[in-house]
Amino acid sequence: MNKTTFLSLITSLFFVVASYAQDVSEETGSLNSGTISSQFDYLNRVSNNYQEYKVVKKANLDKIKSNVLDSLSVFEKELATVQQTVVNQQTKIGELEAQMESIQRDLQTAEQARDSFFFLGIPIHKSSYNAIMWTIVAGLLAAFLFFLYKFSRSHKVISIARQNLAETVEEFEQHRKNTLDRERKLKRELVDALNGKTS
Template identity: 30%
Template sequence: MFNLGTAAHAQDTTKKANAVAKPNPYKRPAVAAQTPVVTPSAATTPQPQKPVDKSLHGQYTYLLTKIYNYQQPLVGALVKNYNDTLKATRKQLKDAQETVTAQAKTIDTLKKSSNNKDQSLAASEAKVNEVSLLGIPINKGTYNLIMWGLVIGFGAIAAIVIARSGAHSREAKYRIKLYNELEEEYKNYKAKANEKEKKLARELQTERNKLDELTGKG
């Protein structure tokens, strides 16, 4: 950025240089007075007066007092272009900040929506994985363990009952076999007893006949 104070000093110096009167050709030239030689260390350079107001408007106002009138529109146009550019840049910066703020709000909204969806999904999964057993909510994994435990338990009980039933069946068959054997022996014994009884009855009848014969003869 150029220094308006330095430019104003240059314009002021130009004015003074142009304001020097032209020499008169009819006037006798004056004898130049001898002036002491000034060393560079003793020479002093005039310092331009700096504006008190350091703002852009203050420097612009100060510059208008140091330039020609025909230069003022050019400087005014330059300052106007600078102000327009500055305003446009500030507007772009403001728009960019508003865009960033809107995007940040959108991101926050999306994050909240994502969190709500995650919570809803977790609740849905928990509801899907939950089973009511006797009015008590139980996790599906626990429910499966309980059901498989009951199935295994009932299977073990059924196996024990079947094993016991098999043992009882074998015992019953054994008892039936013994009964049949005893019945067969009893039948054989009864048949033999009948035969023996008949034999004894015949022998008894024979003895009676013999006794009757002996008694009749006597």
């Protein structure tokens, strides 16, 4: 075997081994790791061309199919987890809304209790109570003023009546004195007249 043939054989063998090692390295590196998009790019790169078609190795096709199915399975699990999380959050939101409605009802009850109370067993709102109390106060004040007016008027009438009574008593006393004086005068005249007849 001559030297040239031997050298070309070794060179060819080196290229074949290097090419095979590169294919194995690329296949194990790209189809076993990376994103699905990068794996499809790798598959497109390593596939042979035949006219306007790509010839894909069956092992590579099976591997990418397995990778896609694995990724879909992972995505389905993640989607199920996300959906469960959404369901849990919706349940919590529903519970929080129910609690908020309960708190709103309690707040309304507390506000009603704060703004109203029971008077003689009847629930009365504070504004109604204030209106009733101010009406009663105004009525009592009006009654007081009315009775004060009546009392003042009665006092004046009594004062005038007392004055009239005093004047009447004075006139009566004067009249009695006048009557007594007249009686005395008449008695004297009568005594004088009787004395004059007897003498």
